[in-house]
Amino acid sequence: MAPTPSSSSAKPNQFGFTPKSNQTHIRTTTTPQSKHRLNFTSTKPSPNPNPNPNPNSVPADHPVEVVGRIRDYPDRKDKPVSALQVNPDGRSVRVRTDIGYRDFTLDGVASSEDQDLDEFYKNFVQSRINGVKMGDKCTVMMYGPTGSGKSYTMFGSAKQQGIVYKSLRDILRNGDEEEEEEVGERKAGFVQVTVLEIYNEEIYDLLSTNSGNGGFSIGWSKANASKVKLEVMGKKAKNATFISGTEAGKISKEIQKVEKRRIIKSTSCNxxxxxxxxxxxxxxxxxxxxxxxxxxxxxxxxxQAGQTGFEAKMQTAKINQGNTALKRVVESIANGDSHVPFRDSKLTMLLQDSFEDDKSKILMILCASPDPKEMHKTISTLEYGAKAKCIVRGPHTPIKGDDSSSSDVMLGSRIAAMDQFISKLQMENKIREKEKNEAHKQLQKKEEEIASLRAKLAEAEGKKSEEEINVKVNDMLKRELEKKIEECQKMADRVVEMERKKMEQKIIQQQEELETLRRRLEEIESELTRSREGKQNENESRNLSSSFSLEGNGFAKKLIDMYADEDPGMEKSMDLDKSLDMEIGSKREYQKAANNSIQAILGYPYIENDEDVYVPGSTGKSYLSTVFEEDEEEVEEVQKDVIEEKMVCVTNPPPVSAFNLDIDSLSTAAGSESECVDPDTASSRQLRIQNIFTLCGNYRELSQQHTALTATNKSSENCSDSKETKQKTMNQVVCDSKENCSPLRNSNDVVEVADLSGGNKLPFTSLENKVAMENNKLPLTSLENKLPFTSLENKLPSLSAVSFD
Ligand SMILES: Nc1ncnc2c1ncn2[C@@H]1O[C@H](COP(=O)(O)OP(=O)(O)OP(=O)(O)O)[C@@H](O)[C@H]1O
Known part of the structure; x- marks a missing residue:
């Protein structure tokens, strides 16, 4: 009979359990058929009481109570980090994963590490056993994945007895009389034990063999006997063997013995x-x-069981059939279905009474492994247990002794239980929502942090890239610069090389010119030699014929005299003094002959003018030095006044107008050698050229001044430096012939200078023209510097002091 509202007025805890004190009260006041809940011994307050309890509601009738047991790995040295954590309330377990955690609320949770089998039994099982002793019906089911410790919890180990033996002992209370008297409980005294095995959807009687049926006294066993298959009749195994007795020890031994007959197999899991x-x-x-x-x-x-082959797979499927059917039964009862599929498996057929009998209670022990590898199986087990915990006995359940109001009471009880369950779910939902919001906030915070870090990173990378760009640009510029420098260097080398080649060509050209000059010189010398020989022959013939007078041919006479006295192989300057002896009448003739001679020597045409003389010129690089080599006696005869030896140095070239050279001034200007200008300077070269022109243009006057020249010659002989001496001589000649500087007095006077290299005549109308000539890059300076003037002069002694009258 269902409990009346008054009899169940005590508020249920969060699991809908009535407190123990009330239960005791109910027990004593209700009929044997009245429904009541088993009670855990936990003293902790309910963490989640019903927020809106219905005052008119009856306590919910939960036939299934669920507790969890987390196994341990005492033998393992490297214990896995537990993924399961028992919450402080002792009723829920937290499953932690990488992505978060999930709490499962049960009727109680314990880990075997914290609570061994004895404690677990006392905390969660013993109270149900006490109810059985009082006539209640209780079913204790071990549920969980393979290897999670179901058999261990049920049968225990060598050290500790499992629930089976502890229960038997508690029911019989053998050997523990004192304690029994203390608690005031009475012993059952006598029990009948049946051991069944359900394998492959067949029921076997583990206490029986094929040799016989029926009851056996304690001590019977046939280890090698084959198992007896039983049929289900109603809700029980038909003709199941049982053992009976009052001594728990003996019965336990028998159970222990037959339990070993169970079919076991080694799998990948256990x-x-x-x-x-x-x-x-x-x-x-x-x-x-x-x-x-x-x-x-x-x-x-x-x-997961690692089963291969058809038979093995069928076996596993059949095993799972019992589990699956049990799940469906639980769900069906929880959902209040009109039909509960008890007959889907032999297991549920035998358990039907446990679910339907009002006096029957179910204690489901969920075994779980803390190993993270078993996580999905653990969660599945806990989900199943949580659902089973919410089962409320439905109206379809046949209630013995039902009256008219019983269905209403049951319905009210069911509604109240459902309300409780809904409110609990709502609470959990709120908590989850809160957690979700917090997690969302944290996620947002983290995302902001990540964004800021990314921004910093991008900034740092930007800076880094800027620096890298600068470095690269610098490198590129440096390389470009080095390239340019290399190119410039190459260009410079090329230019230098070209210049060098040009200079070499010029040198070669000049050497060729020099060679030409040498050849010309040799020709001249040979010609002179021939001429001298011819003269000698002529003289001889003249002497013989006596038809030719020396006075009548002064030039020939002069040549004859000159070369007659000459030592063989000795080069002599032409004796200009001889011209003094020439008669005026023969002047023209002599001059003509001389001109012809010069022309013959130099290979250039000689143009005669009355006043202006076109001197077969040379380039600016060569000049005629006025070296007169005469006998001292002749000098004494002609030169009356001895001009002191002076070194004439002109610091600055005289202007064109000053080309009227003043010997005195020049002499004064040549006061000291220290003031001498470098003969290689342009001015001095210019001056020398002017002197040449002057000298050539005034050859007549020069001839008259030969005395001074002779003196100069003498002084030049005393000069150690031949080049310097020649320079001085040149200057002195120019300076001494003050009157001889007149040929260019007229700016319109034209002087032609023949270029030795090309034989061209360059017209000079004035000194400015000469400067212009230099500006026209006539290689006066360079050639002058490069030509060995000294040697040339030495080799042209006869040309260096030619004077024509
Ligand atoms: N709490 C525990 N403490 C120590 N050892 C345990 C515990 N639980 C289980 N074991 C050991 O783990 C192994 C597997 O346990 P058990 O056989 O009980 O698992 P099972 O759930 O029954 O597996 P199956 O379903 O395959 O039979 C056994 O050797 C057992 O001794």
Whole structure:
């Protein structure tokens, strides 16, 4: 009979459980059929009480209570970091993953590390066993993936007994009388035990063999006997064998013995994996109590079990059939379906009473592994347990002794439970929403931080790239500069090379010219020699004929005298003094002969003028030095006045107008040698050229001044530096012939200078023209510097002091 509202007035906790004190009260006041909930021994307050309890509602009837047990790995040295954490409330477990966590609220949670089997039993199971002793019906189911510790929790180990043996001991209370008396509980005294195995959708009687059926006394066993298959009749295994007794120890040993007959197999998940569901049924006939202990096979799927082959896969599928059917039954009851699929599997067929009987309660123990690798199986198990926990016994459940109001009460109870469940879900939803918002805020913060970091990074990269660009540009500029410098260097080298080649060509050209001059000189010398020989012959013939008078031919006489006295091989300057002896009448003739001679010598035409003389010129680079080599006696005869030896140096070339050279002034200007101008300077060269022109243009006057020249010659002989001496001589000649400087007195006077190299005549109308000539890059200076004047002069002694009268 369902509890009346008055009898269940105590507020249920968050799980809808009635406090223990109330339960005791109910127990004593309600009929055996009245519904009541089992009670955990937890003293902690409910963390999530119903916020809006319906005062008219009846306590919800939750046939399934769910507790969690997290296994341990005591034998492992490297324990995996646990992914499961029992929350401080002791009723929920937090599953932590990389992406967050999820809390599952159950009726209680414990880890085997914190609570061993004894403690776990006391905390979560013992109270149900006490109910069985009082005549209640309870089903304890071990549910979870393979290897999660279901069998361990159920049967225990050598060190610690599992729930089966502890329950048996508690029911029989053998050997613990004192404690029993203290708590005031009575012992059941006698139990009947049935051990069944459900494998491959078949029910086997583990206490029986094919050799016989029926009940056996304690101590019976046939280790090698084949298992007996049982049929289901109604909600029970038909003709199942049982053992009975009052001594827990003996019965426990028997159970222990037959439990080993279960089919086990080594899988990838568990070395001794139970391939079957094992059901141990403890009946307490004296009070009508019943305890069903179910160790379910692992809820792994085929792939996870590592099963291969058709038979193996079928086996795993059949095992899973029981688990799947149990899930559907739980869901169906939770949803209030009119039909609950109990008959989908042998397991659910045998468990039907546990769900439908008002006196029957279910304690589902969820076994879980803390290993993160088993995470998905753990979550699946917890989700299943959470759903089972919310099961409310529906109206379809046949209630024995139902009256007219019972359905209304049940309906109210169901509605209240559903309200509770909804409000709980709403609370959880709110909490999750809050967490989600916080997570969103944190995410936004993180994103902002990332954005700022990215901006900083981009800025840093920008700066870095700017610096890199600067460095690259500098490198490029440097390379370009080096290239340009290289090109400039090459160009400079090329220019230098070209200039060098040009200079070499010029030198070669000049050397050729020099060679030409030498050849000409040799020709002249040979001609002179021939001429001399001819003269000698002539003289001889003249002497013989006596028809030719010396007075009548002064030039010939002069030549004869000159070369007659000459030592063989000795070069002599032409004796200008001889011209004094020439008769005036023969002047023209003599001059003509001389002109012809010069023309013959130099190879250039000689143009005669009365006043102006066109001197077969040379380029500016050569000049005629006035060196007179005469016998001292002749000098004494002609020269009356001895001009002191003076070194004439002109610091500055005289202007054109000053070409009227004043010997006195020049002499004064040549006061000291220290004031001498470098003969290589342009002015001095210019002066020398002028002197040449002057000298050539006034050859007549020069001939009259030969005395002075002789003196100059003498002084030049004393000069150590031949070049300097010649220069001085040149200047002195120019300066001494003050009157001889007149030929260019007239600016209109024209002087032609023949270029030795080309034989061209360059017209000079004035000294400015000469400057112009230099400006026209006539290679006066350079050629002058390059031609070996000294040697040339030495080789042209006869030309250096030619004077014509
Ligand atoms: N809490 C624990 N402490 C120590 N060892 C444990 C614990 N739980 C399980 N084990 C050990 O882990 C192994 C597997 O445990 P168990 O056989 O109980 O798993 P299972 O859930 O029954 O697996 P299957 O479904 O395959 O039978 C066993 O060797 C067992 O001794």
């Amino acid at each position: 070395e001794r994996s139970s391939r079957s569901h094992c059901m141990i049924i403890l009946d307490v006939p004296t009070v009508g109590g019943r305890l069903m202990l179910v160790d379910m096979a692992g809820s792994e799927n085929i792939e």
